[in-house]
Amino acid sequence: MLARGDSLGFSGPSAASPAAFPAWARAVEAPESEAEAAYLAGAALSQLDKVVRENPPWSGVWRRRQALAAAAASVLRAGRAEDELALRDAFHLTRPGADPGPAGRRLIAWRELSARSVGHWRLSFEAAAEVLGVRQDEALQEAIDAAEGCAGRNRPAPFAAAQVFALTRRDLAPGAGRPSPGGRGGEGELLAAWLADAVLAQRLRWPFALPLRAAPLFAGGGRPAARDVAHDAETTIVFAYAKAAARACELSAELGRRAQKLLEAAPKLRAKGAGAALAALLDEDSLSASSKIGGQMSERGARRLFDRLVALGAVRELTGRATFRLYGL
């Protein structure tokens, strides 16, 4: 790297990011027909497919940011007040084995989605259900079977995902056989969205799954009223995938630019273990100075390294606090 990092950082985005998301494929309004929704979903997913297959070095951050957004939407949907920062705190400040609380558990469930390769989503799903405290019963088993059935058939990916969501949401309805708690999004609905994303990734033969379904589904928050039925309609779900895929592409472009900036700052770092720290920053949504990085950096050393990266504009401090700081791309 001969060029000076700073000047390159400002002029370099085109070199770093994949082709920009084409404006014509961007979904603006609700589609008038199923064909329109399918067209937009196909266009957006094929853009997304390029990025996923390339499996860029920063795909770890990307997947975990998607999981964070999905968790934030699910928490909102459950009627809770936690935002992304509160979710990050719950994740970082819980000792291993302790309970991160209802919101933190949702984040962990979404992170499970891309924790293993797509072929092993069943294992991840059981882990996610366990974290959420959902019992391993017939309904859960039926949901898994339904998802496997849809993944095995030959429908186009977004339609398969929509079908899985509609089927399993019924199976996993909040407390099946119990008085319904008013239809607000429970853990079951989260798991249905989770399965839809897993099946989408499997149908597209992606190496990893990406949380997509939750953000548009739960973005409105609150309780689904009369539109509840429409929520399950294939057109609505397929269109939601079009929007979510476009957003994931935008996030990937942004993260690509930031990763490029981080890599350009790399030659200026002399700290021992800086390489491990950079790799961790490209893999994780956020890190604290006490995160074990590469095993050889002290907390003090990590804090100095992160502060230096912030000063270089290569990393952001995500909390705005003076203590318990978290750093990430």
Add this chain to the structure above:
Amino acid sequence: MARSRRPTGELDTELEDLPAPARWREWMGRVEAAIFASAEPVLRENLARVVGRGCNLDLVIEDIRDELRGRPYEIVSVAGGWSFRTKLGFGDAIRTALGAAQKTELSRSNALILMAIGYFQPITRGELSQFLGREVSRDAIASLRGEGFIAAGPRSPTPGAPYAYVTTPGFLSHFGFESLRDLPDIEKLEDAGLLGRTSEALLDGDALASELRGALGLRGVEEGPEEDAA
């Protein structure tokens, strides 16, 4: 290993020598006996050890419930397992017969603290004090922890990094809830946007405390010991 395996090895779970109806009855009997004999909720995996591989546990439980119709007790599904509970209406009778001294009678103030943790978890002792408008003592927290109702969750990103507390599966089981969504009137709090902690503004004490007391009327607290009387 070998010791724990032997009894299940000896117990004939498939019961292939019995005709189907008798087999089903035997399975029902085993499941009911296991739940009856346990003080804690019995988990599915434990029950699965006493019935055949092709046996649908949910149907077995349904059939037992059918038989218990009209009895003053029932099998309820709590905290991920099943447990016998006396029916709600018999609480007064039980108290009259056995005296008011139930073993885990919560004091009113501890009950309020516990319910506040249930609704607003994860929440620190400091936030609880602020929220309830009076000091919540370490002793009160320790006693709730001792009862197994709460546990330490994430630390709070504030000076001293105090633990925020969360409720345990034991809490759900004791009060007969299957999940936190079964807490009384939780929807009112959801609609008011009161659940969970935001990153900036923590809870604004007094207004919320009275709202919480109003919404609860401490109902869940008084039902607890009655349901637990089985």
